Amino acid sequence: MRKVLLSLTLLCAAGGLMGRDITGVVMDSDGPVPGADVVVQGSTTNYEITDENGEFTISVETGDVLEISFEGYQTQKVKIDSKNKYSVKLVTESKQLDEVTVTGDYGKQKKEDLTGSTAQVDGSKLTTAPTPSVESALTGKVSGLRVSASSGQPGQAASVQIRGVGSLTGSNEPLYVVDGMPINGGGRTASNDNPLASINQNDILSVEVLKDASATAIYGARAANGVVMITTKRGKNTKEENQESSTISYAGQFSVASVTDKLDLMDLQEFASYYTDPYVAAAYNQTVDKELVALARYGGSGTDWQDEMFRTAISHSHQVSLTGGTDKTQYALSLGYMNQDGILVNTDFERFNTRLNLENQVRSWLRIGLNMAYTQMTQTKQNGFDFADDNKLSSIGSGSANEEAVYVQSLISSPATAPRDFNGDYTELGAEDQEIKMNPLREAYYSPINLKKHNVMGQTFVAFNITKNLNWRNSFGIDYASSGESRYTPAQGLGTNQQEFIDRENMYYRFCSTLNYVLPQPKESNHKLNALLGYEAWKASWEGTSTRKNNYLDNLKFIDKQYQNTNLGNAEGLISGYKGAQSMMSTFARVNYTFMRRYLVTATGRFDGSSTLAPENRWGFFPSFSLAWNADQELFMKRITSKKKITQLKLRAGWGQTGNAGNNMGYIGSYKSVNTQNGSGKVYGTWLNPDLIWETNWQLNAGLDASFFKNRLNLTFDAFYKKNNDLIVKAEPGPTLASTVNSYLYTSVPDINAGSIKNVGFDVTLTSTNIQKENLGGQPFSWNSDFNFSFVRNEVVKLQSDSAVLEGKQSFKTATRTYCVSRVGKAPGLFWGFKTDGLIQNTEQLNQLSRADATDVGDFNFVDINSDGKINEDDKTYIGDPNPDFTFGFGNTLNWGPWSLNVFLTGSYGNDVYNLLRSKLEGMDRGGINQLKTVLNCARVETNEDGTKYISNSSTNIPRPNSVAEGRNVANVVSDRYVEDASYVRIQSIGLTYSVPRATVKKIGLNNMRVSFNVQNIATFTSYSGLNPEVPNISAINQGVDTGSYPLSRSYVIGLNFDF
Amino acid sequence: MNLSNFKYKSLLWGLGALAFCSTSCKDFLDVDVYDQYSTESVSSYQDCLSLTKPLYGGRLWSEYEGKFSWCVNEGVPGVLFNVHQEEGALFLLSFGEDNPILLEGYRSLYSGVIAACNQIIDKVGSLETNASLSDAEKNQILAEARLFRGYAHFLATEYFGEAPLIMHSSEDISGNKSVPRVSRKTLYTAIESDLKFAVDNLPDNPTDNWRASKKSAKAMLAKLYLTMGSCVKDLPGSVYPFKVSSSESAEYMNKVVDLTSEIIKQMGEGALDTHANIFSSAGRTAPSSETVFALYWKLGDYGEGSMYQAQMGSEEVWSPGSGWGSGKGISYTLYNSFDKNDPRLYELCLVVDHEYTTATGQKVYYGPNHGSYDIKQDHVKTGTDFLNTGQCVLNNVKKFIWGVDGTATQEKGMSIDRRTDIIRLSDVYMMRAEAKMALEDMSVTAKSSAGLDDINAVLRAHGAPLIKSAIAYFDDMSQPATSYTFNVKVDEGAPVAISVKEDKPMYHNLIREDFVQQRRKEFAMEGQAWLDLKRFFYRDPESAKMFMEQMDRGIQFSQNPEIQDESLFETESGYSRRQLVYDLNAILMKKYPDNGYNTGEKEPEVFVQSFIDHKYWFLPIPTSAKAYLAPGVQDLTSQVLDQTYPY
Incomplete structure (x- = not known):
């Protein structure tokens, strides 16, 4: 019946003209190709598909042109002459990037053969932004990958999460693998260290993100949070590329950056009118400041500290690379330099790097290679921005304040004070024990944190072809970093005249040996098999010293940079050190089997042994299993769907397990040496838990890859269910240690396996060619879109006990308070505090409340959640969720001849931020510090004749100023007053590229030349009142609290690329 | 290139690599802790000795000593007058389970001492014995830890009554919130077992003379038996009241007599010394001749040394920069009961116009001036030359107050070196006296001469007036x-x-001569008064109630x-x-x-009613500690006995 219909359609299409039937066979180098498309050019209806033997029959007329296509092969055209039998040979397409997933030491796989969930980003897409760190450039590019660029400090790491939260108190960062070698591998790195900053993005060929457990399983331990694989550019056989000689390329960028926005702080006139208001002065128990009145009378807006602290930052980078080679030897050599200034004064990042990738086919059976990079970096940072990072690494659910950050200090500095006096010297402002602690500008110039780092990273390999089908590869890699950090603190401001140096040395080496067997494939075989067996071992070691000396040149309050060293100190020094190591050893095996190109099976198993666990618990086994079905290869699918509508349809399902052994050797406790009257004794410093085992992460993934309309629309959809069990967390103290986390006692609780968390979600990636015209005004035109969307829901399934609460604490405004809580059955890190219900408008309303505190008219009305007539701890409730409902990225590229315009948007929806910085800037609990303009409309409490009070400006939502330290309004009471919706849409970049036509560049001796103009971080649409809705996350249980990060910048970038 | 030949080479390579891997396998993953002493590094007798050192004072005991000890041991029974905030609440008996000082004591005992002991017991117990650690040495270490664990549990049960019993270090990290409070019988049984082990395994004369010896353990065991043997009356309010029959009581008291006699025989009456010597500045750190079992504090960092001097001393004289003794003083009831010829009074507190000498040789007086009393240095008592016109303050505790040397910093004032006797020989004598009296007559008010020799031996050695004929355990106070x-x-x-x-x-208004008062005078400010009062309470709740009720605070x-x-x-x-x-x-x-x-x-x-109602004879378990405990009390004595106690 179907054939009849088809014939009828054909009849109509042919307009009544009957052609003749011809037959043919489609072959490739291995034999017949079933399922290839055979289409009569120009026809939308006349097509056939080759059968199991690669044969086809189609009705044609002489002169027709047949197009024979099959994915992975070049399309062949055959002109129909008088012959009735044709044989068509398909040639594989030259290697395309997105076809092969390079799995480093673990072998290569065609994308077609993959059964797991992966995504790939072309290296060229990462170089438009002038950021030193590659992960920032991945923002919004991959579904399921959430990048939070929470700091504008040049060189600072952004936080990256793949598919939600895997660990409650530990890191959720993925494993980064460069050319097959894991970096930042095991062990502790310096707290200020961002290993990714040592990689020059211009060297990157591609970045792949492995998301589900079946894709990451081969990486075993440490891959529990997913894997980001970075592949650097290789050399090439110039002959194969039809080039005469090697290629020399240059890539340069010049950019100008400035702050995107400023906070709306009071200027001098507003500051004076606020603080000289008798009502306000009385609230702070002050008399009206007559000097301030006088100062304001002179007019002017006073010191705008934000203007003083921010600057227009200029950055430039240059890279020269050489790639080339012969059929035996390929090489790629690059030299790069980058100098980036930060938008805050005296912050910058400078990097020099060089990389050599070299491979040689020594004999037909022997291949050797080297890739090696050296990087030197210096970084100048302002204090205060690193504290959160420190805590992130120590994996504790508490954060520390940015209260002393010069940036935060500048925000509260009075517009009535000048940074410099008439002589140009810095004015003395503030003191350590005051709210305003320093002259922030002077602190910025005299007391930054200077970091220096030398890094050598790379590996060599030797590969043997034992037989044609059996390859044995051995690689040895190192990652060595030596870094130094220095910090000078002047006598004024934050404290004593003091110099501190921290020297760190990190060494990581790794050995990997793999045997890779490929099943010989006779022509008639429908079986494809690839098996991998391997062994891997790595060891990381770290040590460092910290030296400090006080009171040097004590007759000076602060000294110039060139004299800042410990040799000049004259007081007792303080020296401490640390040293540690960690190792891991693994064996693994993987089998990929494909039957008839349609049915794919991958099975992986990996044994990992970690030095962090007790010998008897040391080894973990992590299996994974996945299946895929290339449905589009099925003949029946080809027959029932027009190949033009569905070009690819692949269904995937996988299950796998990975593990994490933690970074602390929890099975060995440690003693602290203690002084006793009778000599030195030992007590437990850290308690041991010999029963610590691997935490496991199992993940179920089901996915779909589909391409429609001749690949003009591509869809990848993955749904996943991820569960992490036996999470390694700090123990809840038992009855003995009950509520005793106390400095008197030595013992800190050990790591234990407790708790479980699950993540459910889906990722969608959609790429489309919306418009494709061969000719638009004489030039080809196309419009392509990329859209990715990630949805994750996470929930704490289990903790040490059902009633356990993990608290996320931040210290700010001198007190450490809990802002986030994680409980069983809820998403991790929910904000916890009082709910407000407007302001207490009058005495009558006040008297309805039972009060223990100093609450008065004009304060926030807290909701009595448990209706017991009292407002106390029991009335705290969930007041916000820092976990986003979904995140997305949306890119559009318009190509018109040599011009290319790119617009890229990212966004996040449904996440709240606790604006702790605003609590300082709108808290009104301390006199004399600058505040947001909103406080000008603070509640004015008036008194009636009968002594009752009321708010005269009743429409305000800003409470009364109040210097009572524990009142309801003050900054340190956690309430929904500071919880804000931080959903946003950001125009991340708009770029315009002009590729100079070949004919033109040839004239000046070049092969290619490209000029680009790019604007980064153009606009953010959000209702969030702070400068950046992305805030640093300390851990899953302590996230979304804005303590005042380094603001993001908007930058204008001009780029020039050419090669010859 | 001959392929078969190459295969052979590869095979060699491969075998070599495999050999490398397999031989290095074990070592490769054995990474140690390099920048700290790891638990793995402890194996020899010397290592183990360094583990038990911190049990003798310092941070583990720091919170107990800091406030709890003098607020509870001296404040509640009315030895030390102090009405300041939470401290004063204990003196005024107006405290509740939220009083932070109770928590400090609780966690010093449980999180500090008991936790540390369990860690040592579990760690050392698992060590193999060999040439560097003999069986006897291992048992000695275990005995030291068990002595301290027993002592800490003993204190816990005397303070909190039905308290938790924690015997395994793993419990501390279990997160278990259903650990029960156990009956006093369960606790006493476990304590007895620990102390007996200590008696059996501690040496008679340890190489370090400050370490616990066999007689330390015997004295603690005697204290335990004296306490248990005193429990002869019904106490209200418990599902598992602890009560012994009169024959059992006699058995316990006989054991006390035996144990104390062994100690006295070993040490001799000559070891009894004057208070001036026992509490002298020069001898404050080393064991005194009376010392049987003691804690030792190191001059040094906060938490390592004793905070007592800063808490009791006067800022002007004893503890420059950190003397908070104002408002604290020996209660009038105790002061007034001293015979003014008793030299112990002058060691206990500053008596007006009596001359005292500080550690640095300064002469100080406590005297009236301009309507105030004050301590003055180098005062020549002529007329009105007191310089200070400050407010009158009660600040007269002297025992253990010497002042640190002239170089003392503020931190050191908060952390002085001293010895705290847990049990000294006088106590051993007094325990024997008490046991003899109990064996003689179960009534507390009946006068007896049974223990008089022992009491007088102590009084004689200390220069105090002797007791002539007979003494009652407690004077009858039922007056109109x-x-x-x-x-x-x-x-x-x-x-x-x-x-x-x-x-x-x-x-x-009463100058008393009963046994309870004798102990108060002898051991004032030495952490005994509450425990003494508790035994008195066990023996006769009604009299004890009267004692609390009629004391003028x-x-x-x-x-x-x-x-x-x-x-x-x-x-x-x-x-x-x-x-x-x-x-x-x-x-x-x-x-x-x-x-x-x-x-x-x-x-x-003064909320004396709480004691009249029996409410606070056992202190309430602090609120935040209670959150980690199962409701109710369990009797797990049998599990302690058959060594299956799970917590």
Whole structure:
């Protein structure tokens, strides 16, 4: 019946003209190709598909042109002459990037053969932004990958999460693998260290993100949070590329950056009118400041500290690379330099790097290679921005304040004070024990944190072809970093005249040996098999010293940079050190089997042994299993769907397990040496838990890859269910240690396996060619879109006990308070505090409340959640969720001849931020510090004749100023007053590229030349009142609290690329 | 290239690599802790000795010593007057389970000492014995830890009654919130087992003379038996009351006599020493001749040394920069019960116009000036040359107060070196006396001469007046109600007589000679008074109740009192009534509404009713600790006995 219909359609299409039937066979180098498309050019209806033997029959007329296509092969055209039998040979397409997933030491796989969930980003897409760190450039590019660029400090790491939260108190960062070698591998790195900053993005060929457990399983331990694989550019056989000689390329960028926005702080006139208001002065128990009145009378807006602290930052980078080679030897050599200034004064990042990738086919059976990079970096940072990072690494659910950050200090500095006096010297402002602690500008110039780092990273390999089908590869890699950090603190401001140096040395080496067997494939075989067996071992070691000396040149309050060293100190020094190591050893095996190109099976198993666990618990086994079905290869699918509508349809399902052994050797406790009257004794410093085992992460993934309309629309959809069990967390103290986390006692609780968390979600990636015209005004035109969307829901399934609460604490405004809580059955890190219900408008309303505190008219009305007539701890409730409902990225590229315009948007929806910085800037609990303009409309409490009070400006939502330290309004009471919706849409970049036509560049001796103009971080649409809705996350249980990060910048970038 | 030949080479390579991997496998993953002493590094006797050192004072005991000990051991039984905030709440008996000082003591015992002991017991218990650690050495270490664990549990149960019993270090990290409070019998059984092990395994004379010896363990065991043997009455309020029959009691008391006699025989009566020597500045750190079992504090960092001097001392004299002794003093009831010829009084507290010498040789006096009493340095007592005109303060504790040397920093003042005797020989004598008295007569008020030799041995050695014929455990206080007249100074005018009728006699007026009072005088400020009172309570709850009820806690050292009553107080002692116990304030307010009594500071009230109601003879378990405990009490004695106790 179907054939009849088809014939009828054909009849109509042919307009009544009957052609003749011809037959043919489609072959490739291995034999017949079933399922290839055979289409009569120009026809939308006349097509056939080759059968199991690669044969086809189609009705044609002489002169027709047949197009024979099959994915992975070049399309062949055959002109129909008088012959009735044709044989068509398909040639594989030259290697395309997105076809092969390079799995480093673990072998290569065609994308077609993959059964797991992966995504790939072309290296060229990462170089438009002038950021030193590659992960920032991945923002919004991959579904399921959430990048939070929470700091504008040049060189600072952004936080990256793949598919939600895997660990409650530990890191959720993925494993980064460069050319097959894991970096930042095991062990502790310096707290200020961002290993990714040592990689020059211009060297990157591609970045792949492995998301589900079946894709990451081969990486075993440490891959529990997913894997980001970075592949650097290789050399090439110039002959194969039809080039005469090697290629020399240059890539340069010049950019100008400035702050995107400023906070709306009071200027001098507003500051004076606020603080000289008798009502306000009385609230702070002050008399009206007559000097301030006088100062304001002179007019002017006073010191705008934000203007003083921010600057227009200029950055430039240059890279020269050489790639080339012969059929035996390929090489790629690059030299790069980058100098980036930060938008805050005296912050910058400078990097020099060089990389050599070299491979040689020594004999037909022997291949050797080297890739090696050296990087030197210096970084100048302002204090205060690193504290959160420190805590992130120590994996504790508490954060520390940015209260002393010069940036935060500048925000509260009075517009009535000048940074410099008439002589140009810095004015003395503030003191350590005051709210305003320093002259922030002077602190910025005299007391930054200077970091220096030398890094050598790379590996060599030797590969043997034992037989044609059996390859044995051995690689040895190192990652060595030596870094130094220095910090000078002047006598004024934050404290004593003091110099501190921290020297760190990190060494990581790794050995990997793999045997890779490929099943010989006779022509008639429908079986494809690839098996991998391997062994891997790595060891990381770290040590460092910290030296400090006080009171040097004590007759000076602060000294110039060139004299800042410990040799000049004259007081007792303080020296401490640390040293540690960690190792891991693994064996693994993987089998990929494909039957008839349609049915794919991958099975992986990996044994990992970690030095962090007790010998008897040391080894973990992590299996994974996945299946895929290339449905589009099925003949029946080809027959029932027009190949033009569905070009690819692949269904995937996988299950796998990975593990994490933690970074602390929890099975060995440690003693602290203690002084006793009778000599030195030992007590437990850290308690041991010999029963610590691997935490496991199992993940179920089901996915779909589909391409429609001749690949003009591509869809990848993955749904996943991820569960992490036996999470390694700090123990809840038992009855003995009950509520005793106390400095008197030595013992800190050990790591234990407790708790479980699950993540459910889906990722969608959609790429489309919306418009494709061969000719638009004489030039080809196309419009392509990329859209990715990630949805994750996470929930704490289990903790040490059902009633356990993990608290996320931040210290700010001198007190450490809990802002986030994680409980069983809820998403991790929910904000916890009082709910407000407007302001207490009058005495009558006040008297309805039972009060223990100093609450008065004009304060926030807290909701009595448990209706017991009292407002106390029991009335705290969930007041916000820092976990986003979904995140997305949306890119559009318009190509018109040599011009290319790119617009890229990212966004996040449904996440709240606790604006702790605003609590300082709108808290009104301390006199004399600058505040947001909103406080000008603070509640004015008036008194009636009968002594009752009321708010005269009743429409305000800003409470009364109040210097009572524990009142309801003050900054340190956690309430929904500071919880804000931080959903946003950001125009991340708009770029315009002009590729100079070949004919033109040839004239000046070049092969290619490209000029680009790019604007980064153009606009953010959000209702969030702070400068950046992305805030640093300390851990899953302590996230979304804005303590005042380094603001993001908007930058204008001009780029020039050419090669010859 | 011959392929088969190459295969052979590859095979060699491969075998070599495999050999490399397999041989290095084990070592490769054995990474140690390099920048700390790891638990793995402890294996020899010497290593183990360093583990038990911290049990003898320092941070583990720091919170217990910091406030809890003197607030509970001295404040609650009325040895130390102090009405300051939470500390004072314990003296005024107005505390609840939220009082932070209770928590400090609880966690010092459990999170500090008991936790550390369990860690040592579990760690050392798992060590293999060999040449560097013999079986006897291993057992000695275990015995030291078990002695301290027993002692800490003993304190815990005397303070908190039915308290948790923690015997395994793993419990501390279990997160288990259903650990039960256990019956006193369970606790006593476990403590007895620990102490017996210590008696069996501690050496007679340890190489380090400060370490616990066999006699330390015997003395603690005697203390335990004395306590258990005293429990002869029904106590209300518990599902598992601890009570022994009279024959059992006698058995315990006989054991006490045996154990104490062994110690006395070993040490000899000559070891008894004067208070001046025992509490001398020069000998404050080393064991004294009386020391049987003691803690030792190191001069040094906060938490390592003793905070006692900073808490009791005067800033001007003893602890420059960190003396918070103001407002604290030996209670009038105790002061007044001393014979003024008893030299122990002058070691216990500063007596007006008596000369004292500080560690640095300064002469100091405590005396009146300009309406105030103050401590002055290098004062030559001529007329009115006291320089300071500061407010009158009660600040007269002297025992253990020497002042640190002239180079002392503020931190050091907070952390002085000293010895704290847990049990000294006088206590061993007094325990034997108490046991003998108990064996003689179960009634507390009956006079006896059974233990008199032992009591007098102590008094004689200390230069105190001896007891002539017989002594009662506790003097009968059931006397008729009395009426008192106070001369109250109103508005700078002449004192006005105010009469108050009481239905109970006031204890301050009695110079007592009973055994309880003898112990109070001998061991004041040594952490014994509460434990003594507890035994008294077990023996006779009604008398103990009366003792609490009739003690006058309202008198402090003051020269500027609102009430002056020449007839009641020895003026030269400097004591006068300032804080009111009974309803005097209300009378004053009514009578003189315009003289500031109605607006002035509220006089603290003494909540003696809690003790009358038996509520606080056992202190409440602190709120935040309670959150980690199962409700109710369990008797797990059998599990302790068959060594299956799970927690």
